[in-house]
Amino acid sequence: MSPLEELRHSAAHVLATALQRLHPETKFDIGPPTASGFYYDIDCPKRLSTEDFAAIETEMARVIAADEPFERRVVGREEARAFFAERGQTFKIGRLDDIPPDEEITFYVNGDFTDLCAGSHVPSTGKIGAFKLLGVSGSYHRGDESQPQLQRIYGTAFPTAAELEAHLAALEEAARRDHRKLGAQLKLFRLDSGIGSGLPLLLPRGATIRAQLETMLSRKLEDYGYDRLYSPHIGAIDLYKTSGHYPYYAESMYQPIRIEEREFLLKPMNCPMHIQAYTAEPRSYRDLPQRYAEYGTVYRMEQSGELSGLVRVRGFTQDDGHVFCTPEQLKDEFKSCLRLVQEVMALFDLRTRCRVSLRDPDNLDKYVGDDSLWTPAEACIRAVVDELGLEHSVGLGEAAFYGPKLDFMALDALGRSWQLGTIQVDFSLPERFALEFTGSDNAKHRPVMIHRAVFGSVERFLGLLIEHYAGDFPLWLAPEQVRIVPITDAQLPAAEALLARCKGLRLRAAIDDSSDKMGAKIRKAELEKIPLTAILGKREVESGSVALRSRAKGDEGALATEKFLERLKSEAALPS
RNA sequence: GCUCUUGUAGCUCAGGGGUAGAGCACUUCCUUGGUAAGGAAGAGGUCACGGGUUCAAAUCCCGUCAAGAGCUCCA
Known part of the structure; x- marks a missing residue:
C-alpha cells in the first residue's frame, strides 16, 4: 500500500x-x-x-x-x-x-x-x-x-x-466542467421531463456541434470505404429473435409495439438492420469487404437510477458501422477500424484507454454461440493488440452477447469511466442469420462481421467533449464562431456587411445589436464562450479592419478585414 | 431498480403554518460608448404533481414524477 x-x-x-x-x-x-x-x-x-x-x-x-x-x-x-x-x-x-x-x-x-x-x-x-x-x-x-x-x-x-x-x-x-451544467448554460441541450427521462433534446447550439462531428466523420468514412445506410427506428420482433436480442436482452428493451397483429420493437441496436442490407443481394468474395455505416438512433430501457446527462440515456445515436468480410480479411479490417478510431480521437486530443472485453467465464449462458465462434474472434483481437503493442486492460464479462470487443474508454469530469468507441468481432450473428458469400471455389462460405463505432454514442461523445473542452470548443466545432460587436449604431451597416461576408464563407456569426455598451457585449460573448469577437468602431470601419478579440488571447488589436476572414476560413475548416 | 439527498420566476438562490422574494436574464424607454456589467420602468410563479393533517399548507405528513451522489446494471 x-x-x-x-x-x-x-x-x-x-x-x-x-x-x-x-x-x-x-x-x-x-x-x-x-x-x-x-x-x-x-x-x-x-x-x-x-x-x-x-x-x-x-x-x-x-x-x-x-x-x-x-x-x-x-x-x-x-x-x-x-x-x-x-x-x-x-x-x-x-x-x-x-x-x-x-x-x-x-x-x-x-x-x-x-x-x-x-x-x-x-x-x-x-x-x-x-x-x-x-x-x-x-x-x-x-x-x-x-x-x-x-x-x-x-x-x-x-x-x-x-x-x-x-x-x-x-x-x-x-x-x-460538468457537461450538464455547461449544457444548460451554453444552451447546448436540455433534458426535459416533459419529454421523458433519458431522452435528450439537442438545442440549436448543441445540434450544430453534433452536425459538425457527423460531417467530419462522414468524410473519414468515405475515405475508409464505407457505404451509407439509413434504417428505420422499429423493426419486426422476429428480426430480434433471430439476432438473439429478444431472448437475451428483453428487459433492456422497450415493450413491443403491436401494429396490425404484428409485433415490432423499438430498435436497441442497428446490426440486424445492416444484416438485412447484406442479405439484400447474393454476395461474392469479390464484393467483400462490404462496409456499412449509419448514424442510427437506438432505444434502451436503462434503469432510472443509471441515467446521467448525455452520457447515459435511453435514446441515443450510434455512429454505427458493420464490416462484412472473409475470415482472411478480418485482421486487416480490424486494424483499419482501429486506425480510424485512433485518427479521430487524435483530432480532439482526447486520451482514451483500451479495454479488451471478453466473456465472463462464470456466466457463459449470457452469450450466444459456442467456443468455435468465440475463440477465433478473441484470437483476432489479441493478435492485433499484441502486434501493435497497444496498451490495454482486460475486462472479463464486458463482451457483447455475440462477441468479444476492443473498447475505448474515457473519463468524465467526475472521474467516471465511459465507453466511447468499440470494435467488436462477431462470428455469431453471421451464423444465426446464415449469412453467405460465394468463394472463388464457387462454394458457399460464411462471412465474419465487425461491429464498430468511433464516437460510440454521439450524445455521450458530445457530453464528454463539452467537459474535455470545458465548453471552449475549437473553432470548427463552436456553435457560434464570431460575435460581431458594433460599438455604436453607426457601425451597424458595416456589421451587417461583415456578417454577410462571414455567411458567404459558411462561417457561423451573429451581430450583437443590443443597446448595451461595448464592454457589456464583450462580457456577454465571453460568458457564452464565443471563440472570436470582431469589434467594429469608427476607426475600424474607416480603415476596413476589425478589432479582434479571441477567448484564447484577449485583445489582439486591429486586423484588415480581408486578413481576418482569411485566417478565420483556414482555422474554421473541418480537420482531416 | 435500490439507499440517501433535492425540487420556490428562464438561471442562481433566500424564505418558511397566516396567502410570494432578491440578483441575473427578459420587454420597453433613455443612453451611442473603445476591450468582462450605463440608467429607469415593466412583465414574469398552481412554490414539481396528487392526496392528507389544519380555521389556514409553498412550509408538516404520505404518495407520484423528476434531478443529483453512490450501488447494481450497461448489447
Whole structure:
C-alpha cells in the first residue's frame, strides 16, 4: 500500500472508530482506500445523512487528537471468529471466511476499535492530517443486488490541510466542467421531463456541434470505404429473435409495439438492420469487404437510477458501422477500424484507454454461440493488440452477447469511466442469420462481421467533449464562431456587411445589436464562450479592419478585414 | 431498480403554518460608448404533481414524477 493509501485506509478505521462510539450497534463490512479517498460500508439502524457528518467528524477529530497507535496483532482463526461473534459482527465473520486457510489472520487495533485487516496503516491516528467526509449512499454487500444494502460513507484524507483544500478546489473545478451544467448554460441541450427521462433534446447550439462531428466523420468514412445506410427506428420482433436480442436482452428493451397483429420493437441496436442490407443481394468474395455505416438512433430501457446527462440515456445515436468480410480479411479490417478510431480521437486530443472485453467465464449462458465462434474472434483481437503493442486492460464479462470487443474508454469530469468507441468481432450473428458469400471455389462460405463505432454514442461523445473542452470548443466545432460587436449604431451597416461576408464563407456569426455598451457585449460573448469577437468602431470601419478579440488571447488589436476572414476560413475548416 | 439527498420566476438562490422574494436574464424607454456589467420602468410563479393533517399548507405528513451522489446494471 502506498503511503497515501495507508493514510486513507487508516482514516477509514478512524471513521469506523467514531461510528462505533456514536452508534454501538453498527455492523462493519469493509473500509478500503480508493483512488481519491476512502469509504466504509456499514449496517447501521440509524439512516445517516450529511447532517450527521458534523458529529461524526468531531468524534473522528477526537480519535486523531488522541494519537492512538495502530497495533498489528496476529490471531488464530477461531479466536477471530469468537471475537466477532461475541460482538455480532456478522459481515466480519463472512470476510474472515474469505481468507484462504494458509494465510495469516491479522487484527489492527486502535483505542477501543478492532478490525479484521491485512493492513497496512500509519503508525498512529495522529499521523492522519486532514480529512473530510464527503457523502453517504447505499451499496450492496459484496456488490451483489441480492445481498442486503449497506450504507457507504465516503471521505477523503491528506497529509496536510493545504492538500485537502486543493483537492476540494479541484472537485469544484471539475463540477464547473460538468457537461450538464455547461449544457444548460451554453444552451447546448436540455433534458426535459416533459419529454421523458433519458431522452435528450439537442438545442440549436448543441445540434450544430453534433452536425459538425457527423460531417467530419462522414468524410473519414468515405475515405475508409464505407457505404451509407439509413434504417428505420422499429423493426419486426422476429428480426430480434433471430439476432438473439429478444431472448437475451428483453428487459433492456422497450415493450413491443403491436401494429396490425404484428409485433415490432423499438430498435436497441442497428446490426440486424445492416444484416438485412447484406442479405439484400447474393454476395461474392469479390464484393467483400462490404462496409456499412449509419448514424442510427437506438432505444434502451436503462434503469432510472443509471441515467446521467448525455452520457447515459435511453435514446441515443450510434455512429454505427458493420464490416462484412472473409475470415482472411478480418485482421486487416480490424486494424483499419482501429486506425480510424485512433485518427479521430487524435483530432480532439482526447486520451482514451483500451479495454479488451471478453466473456465472463462464470456466466457463459449470457452469450450466444459456442467456443468455435468465440475463440477465433478473441484470437483476432489479441493478435492485433499484441502486434501493435497497444496498451490495454482486460475486462472479463464486458463482451457483447455475440462477441468479444476492443473498447475505448474515457473519463468524465467526475472521474467516471465511459465507453466511447468499440470494435467488436462477431462470428455469431453471421451464423444465426446464415449469412453467405460465394468463394472463388464457387462454394458457399460464411462471412465474419465487425461491429464498430468511433464516437460510440454521439450524445455521450458530445457530453464528454463539452467537459474535455470545458465548453471552449475549437473553432470548427463552436456553435457560434464570431460575435460581431458594433460599438455604436453607426457601425451597424458595416456589421451587417461583415456578417454577410462571414455567411458567404459558411462561417457561423451573429451581430450583437443590443443597446448595451461595448464592454457589456464583450462580457456577454465571453460568458457564452464565443471563440472570436470582431469589434467594429469608427476607426475600424474607416480603415476596413476589425478589432479582434479571441477567448484564447484577449485583445489582439486591429486586423484588415480581408486578413481576418482569411485566417478565420483556414482555422474554421473541418480537420482531416 | 435500490439507499440517501433535492425540487420556490428562464438561471442562481433566500424564505418558511397566516396567502410570494432578491440578483441575473427578459420587454420597453433613455443612453451611442473603445476591450468582462450605463440608467429607469415593466412583465414574469398552481412554490414539481396528487392526496392528507389544519380555521389556514409553498412550509408538516404520505404518495407520484423528476434531478443529483453512490450501488447494481450497461448489447
